[in-house]
Amino acid sequence: MPKTASLQPSNIGAGQRLASLGELLRDWLPHQRWFAGKHRPVTDLRLLSMTELYPGCLHLLVHTGHTGTHADPTGVLSGHPGGPTAPAGGVPAPGGTPATGDCYQLLIGIQAHLSPRLGRALIGRADVGPLAGMAVYDAFQDPRSAHLLLERLRHPGTLGPLRFEADPDKPVPAGLAPRLLDAEQSNSSLVYGDAFILKVFRRIQPGVNPDLEVPVALAAQGCDRVPAPVAWFRTTQPQEATLGVLQPFLPDASDGWTLALHALATGDDFTAQAHELGRATADVHLALAAAFPDGGRGETARTAAGMTERLDAAARSVPQLRPYVPGLRGAFNALTACDPGPPAQRIHGDLHLGQVLRAGRDWFVIDFEGEPSRPLAERRSAHSPVRDIAGMLRSFDYAARQRRPWRPEWARRCREAYCAGYAARAGWDPRAKHGLLRAYETDRAVYEVLYEARHRPDWLPVPMAAIERLAVRGD
Numbered sequence: 001m002p003k004t005a006s007l008q009p010s011n012i013g014a015g016q017r018l019a020s021l022g023e024l025l026r027d028w029l030p031h032q033r034w035f036a037g038k039h040r041p042v043t044d045l046r047l048l049s050m051t052e053l054y055p056g057c058l059h060l061l062v063h064t065g066h067t068g069t070h071a072d073p074t075g076v077l078s079g080h081p082g083g084p085t086a087p088a089g090g091v092p093a094p095g096g097t098p099a100t101g102d103c104y105q106l107l108i109g110i111q112a113h114l115s116p117r118l119g120r121a122l123i124g125r126a127d128v129g130p131l132a133g134m135a136v137y138d139a140f141q142d143p144r145s146a147h148l149l150l151e152r153l154r155h156p157g158t159l160g161p162l163r164f165e166a167d168p169d170k171p172v173p174a175g176l177a178p179r180l181l182d183a184e185q186s187n188s189s190l191v192y193g194d195a196f197i198l199k200v201f202r203r204i205q206p207g208v209n210p211d212l213e214v215p216v217a218l219a220a221q222g223c224d225r226v227p228a229p230v231a232w233f234r235t236t237q238p239q240e241a242t243l244g245v246l247q248p249f250l251p252d253a254s255d256g257w258t259l260a261l262h263a264l265a266t267g268d269d270f271t272a273q274a275h276e277l278g279r280a281t282a283d284v285h286l287a288l289a290a291a292f293p294d295g296g297r298g299e300t301a302r303t304a305a306g307m308t309e310r311l312d313a314a315a316r317s318v319p320q321l322r323p324y325v326p327g328l329r330g331a332f333n334a335l336t337a338c339d340p341g342p343p344a345q346r347i348h349g350d351l352h353l354g355q356v357l358r359a360g361r362d363w364f365v366i367d368f369e370g371e372p373s374r375p376l377a378e379r380r381s382a383h384s385p386v387r388d389i390a391g392m393l394r395s396f397d398y399a400a401r402q403r404r405p406w407r408p409e410w411a412r413r414c415r416e417a418y419c420a421g422y423a424a425r426a427g428w429d430p431r432a433k434h435g436l437l438r439a440y441e442t443d444r445a446v447y448e449v450l451y452e453a454r455h456r457p458d459w460l461p462v463p464m465a466a467i468e469r470l471a472v473r474g475d
Contacts, residue, residue, distance in 0.1 A: 278421025
């Protein structure tokens with residue numbers, strides 16, 4: 001049995017803990033996929049809470065700050081979308097304000113001799129303080145830690161500031177083998193026995209995370225398009241916040257991005273799937289409107305002003321965008337005069353092909369967390385459901401652009417089928433809200449231009465083609 005370090009919070013002060021862990025975490029954090037301040041030095045590291053999950057395994061909440069943070073009109077300070085969360089898109093939704101500091105959830109393992117199978121999890125060896133000489137590693141990659149975390153969820157209770165809770169009507173069996181998913185970006189996910197998936201939120205904000213709040217509310221509405229949580233855990237210190245959610249796992253499901261690319265590669269038609277996806281989106285929107293009934297009408301003047309502000313800021317950063325600004329601004333100006341469309345309501349907030357799963361003949365919608373860089377209050381606020389629709393339409397366009405020669409007719413057919421499917425369920429047709437849909441799709445495309453210019457210049461032609469279409473032809 002490997003030697004571990006038992007650290008009782010009452011015995012070791014915060015200064016002593018950081019004396020051992022601080023420099024290791026400062027070096028390690030900027031290189032993690034879920035860390036918002038990638039490649040910028042962590043100049044401020046503060047311990048907010050520490051709980052010993054079991055001897056040699058510490059649950060930490062830490063606050064980080066950086067120098068060199070530039071103002072970002074989109075509120076996105078980092079991130080490299082890829083895989084199923086690529087800008088299929090996985091480009092985060094526009095809007096918001098930049099953060100000046102962040103709170104992160106860590107599970108830190110400490111051993112004198114680290115098993116070779118945990119080599120990839122190693123953070124480093126402590127040089128100073130009470131942990132000097134000990135190996136420090138990311139315990140989310142440790143099967144033992146993952147198993148004990150599930151046991152905490154199976155047996156609800158309290159551990160220091162941590163609260164483990166569960167749906168008593170949905171028991172979780174013991175002995176499920178854990179594995180860490182590699183494809184996550186802003187969070188970490190553990191799959192247990194191909195039966196359940198635990199999403200662990202890395203970037204923590206005070207309040208109830210929408211990825212717990214929304215699926216619970218939708219389950220109460222009888223909506224089966226979203227897997228319902230069976231257990232979750234949260235903290236009460238330094239403030240109330242959701243830390244993780246356990247939901248049923250769909251082992252035979254494929255995400256929409258992968259399915260769309262396969263259809264493009266094989267020449268298969270995707271319109272039937274797109275039509276059903278539109279129906280599924282409408283089902284979720286209808287259930288959201290019923291679960292959160294106080295949406296009200298959106299403020300189109302404020303919405304248009306925000307879109308225009310983001311356009312002007314993006315044009316200052318991306319010269320290729322500037323010739324199209326007058327036409328794009330016209331799309332936003334027209335927003336105040338067009339049909340306001342359906343009432344504002346709770347929506348997904350970052351809907352694209354990477355956020356939907358198809359199992360058998362059914363579509364499921366996942367990841368209601370929204371963009372983690374946005375304030376939680378914004379992610380929980382009401383918006384026009386057209387914002388979600390526009391995100392999915394842009395996602396079809398991104399998929400079509402993955403193969404050469406580009407197949408615009410494929411994207412067009414998918415867009416039409418998706419909107420038709422949505423209309424069949426929702427009772428109103430997004431295509432009939434032309435001005436509203438054009439404004440939201442333009443806002444999304446403007447963000448994509450800014451993102452690609454900063455992070456993947458080779459991809460810039462993808463959103464620029466949409467910019468030209470939206471600015472010149474307006475369709």
